[in-house]
Amino acid sequence: MTATGPDLLLVVTSMALITYVLRAAPLLVPGTDRLPRPMIEYLRLVAPAMLAALAAVSVTVSLAADGAGAPSLRIGVELLAILLAGGIVAARQSLLTALVAAVLLAALARLLGVAS
Amino acid sequence: MIGTGDTESELRTARRRLLADTAPIAISVGAYGLVFGLSAHAVGMTAVEALAMSALVFAGAAQFAALGSLVGGVGLAGIVLLTAAVNSRNLVYSAALTPWLADRPLHIRALMGHFVNDAAFALTIAYFRRLGRADVWGFWWAAIIGTFLPWILGTIAGAMAGGAIPDPSRAGLDVVFPAAMAGTAVTLANDRRAVAAMIGAAPVAVVVSLVWHPGVGVPTGAVVSTLLAFAIRSGRPVAQVPASGDDGASPGVVS
Numbered sequence: 535m536t537a538t539g540p541d542l543l544l545v546v547t548s549m550a551l552i553t554y555v556l557r558a559a560p561l562l563v564p565g566t567d568r569l570p571r572p573m574i575e576y577l578r579l580v581a582p583a584m585l586a587a588l589a590a591v592s593v594t595v596s597l598a599a600d601g602a603g604a605p606s607l608r609i610g611v612e613l614l615a616i617l618l619a620g621g622i623v624a625a626r627q628s629l630l631t632a633l634v635a636a637v638l639l640a641a642l643a644r645l646l647g648v649a650s
Numbered sequence: 651m652i653g654t655g656d657t658e659s660e661l662r663t664a665r666r667r668l669l670a671d672t673a674p675i676a677i678s679v680g681a682y683g684l685v686f687g688l689s690a691h692a693v694g695m696t697a698v699e700a701l702a703m704s705a706l707v708f709a710g711a712a713q714f715a716a717l718g719s720l721v722g723g724v725g726l727a728g729i730v731l732l733t734a735a736v737n738s739r740n741l742v743y744s745a746a747l748t749p750w751l752a753d754r755p756l757h758i759r760a761l762m763g764h765f766v767n768d769a770a771f772a773l774t775i776a777y778f779r780r781l782g783r784a785d786v787w788g789f790w791w792a793a794i795i796g797t798f799l800p801w802i803l804g805t806i807a808g809a810m811a812g813g814a815i816p817d818p819s820r821a822g823l824d825v826v827f828p829a830a831m832a833g834t835a836v837t838l839a840n841d842r843r844a845v846a847a848m849i850g851a852a853p854v855a856v857v858v859s860l861v862w863h864p865g866v867g868v869p870t871g872a873v874v875s876t877l878l879a880f881a882i883r884s885g886r887p888v889a890q891v892p893a894s895g896d897d898g899a900s901p902g903v904v905s
Contacts, residue, residue, distance in 0.1 A: 542695070542699055542720075544726060545716065545720070545726060545729055546699075546702055546703050546706055546707060547706070548726060548729070548730050548733075549703075549706075549707045549709075549712060549713075549716060549729065549730065549733045550706040550707045552730055552733050552734050552737070553707055553708070553709050553712065553733060553737050553740070554763060554764055556734065556737050556738060556740045556741050556744075557737075557740045557741075557743075557744055557763045557764065557765075557766040557767075558744065558759070558760060558762075558763025558764070558766075559741065559744065559763075560741060560744035560745040560747075560748050561744050561747065561748055561751065561759040561760075561762060561763050561766075562756065562759055562760060562763065564745075564748055564752070574738075575880075576876065577734070577735050577738040578738070578838075578844065579843060579844055579847040579876045579879050579880075580735045580847070580872055580873070580876045581732075581735040581736045581738070581835075581838050582834075582835040582836070582838040582839040582844050582845075582847060582848040582851075583835075583847040583848055583850070583851035583871070583872040583873075583875045583876045583879070584715070584731075584732045584735060584736075584851070584868065584869070584872035585711075585715055585732075585736070585831045585832070585834055585835035585838070585848075586831075586832065586835040586848040586849070586851045586852050586855075587851040587852060587854070587855035587867070587868045587869075587871035587872045587875075588715060588718040588719060588722060588724070588732075588828070588831050588855075588868050589718065589828045589829070589831040589832040589835065589852070590851075590852035590853070590855055590856050590871075591722055591855050591856055591859045591864045591867055591868050591871075592718050592721060592722050592827075592828045592831075592864075593825070593828050594856050595722075595856060595859045595860060595864055595867070597723070597864070604860075605859055605860050605863065605864065606860070607856075607860055611825075612824070612825050612828065615822075615825040615828075615829055616825065616828050616829050616831075616832040617832070618829075619829035619830075619832050619833045620832040620833060620835070620836045622833070623832075623833040623834075623836040623837055624836050627837075629682070629830065629833045629834065629837065630678060630681055630682060630685075632829060632833040633685055633826055633829050633830055633833065636822070636825050636826070636829035637821070637822040637823060637825060637826060637829070638822065639822070639825075640822030640824070640825045641820065641821050641822030642822075644819070644820055644822070645820075
């Protein structure tokens, strides 16, 4: 399911280091924020692309519990939930509202038995 | 209105305004932290692990993306690259704060660096401009009281409350982090080119993931879609992130 223990420690440490460098570099070494324009543009675009890819794959691609076998496609309420969340953010600029709506949609669908 | 910062009354007025501005942001950040804590518990992290991530990384969007990456089988390199991409705007925030804080001791600036994020930056830059000078008390208030403490407390509450929920999927909690990633993607896609990159990445990632593995599909979808998006003209912004100040900060979302 997820990394735990030492693997998670490595992930957290790596994330913390790169985040700190991005936050502190201009304060500590003025001028480090002047990256090449194409690199700045690439970073600007790859973030929403990566997040959208992660969201889509996490709700539509199933892996076997033991990791064996080919991934399979599943279409369910989870896909509707993330589309709803994206729509709410686009319309209302409120991520918290979007998350609450997505959770309620999934919970209601499962309570009513129309989704697993 | 930019003050001269020369009078005690101006300082008191500016600080009162900062306190008022901080309250709704702190509440929003705390709620977001609660959701992260619940999500972290849902994917098997302990409360200590969730707390460590929130304290050391202190970047909501990247943390949610990391949860999704871990579940999706994305490797360490992919997680680090995604973290860098999602948090790259902090470079701009720090650069905007540098002129105000350049005379502070190096070790103080090094400590401040950890706490730069959307909300802390937005509150701080507005406060400095209102005052007409840097007042470091304002930065620490915005950073610690406005964002760090609510984020940590929310994370702890969510991670511990998650243990009281026997089946998170029945409560719909399993959709929290994919929904958070989708919502954050929309927040970051503020022109035609970024929207194209975002929309194009999803189907490419799903197809490659089905043919190969999600650990390959996700970065492939992102890279291919981003490269193709360069062919599209940027155009006018299609979705504006709420801004505070002239530097395009987006309060309310811990980055």
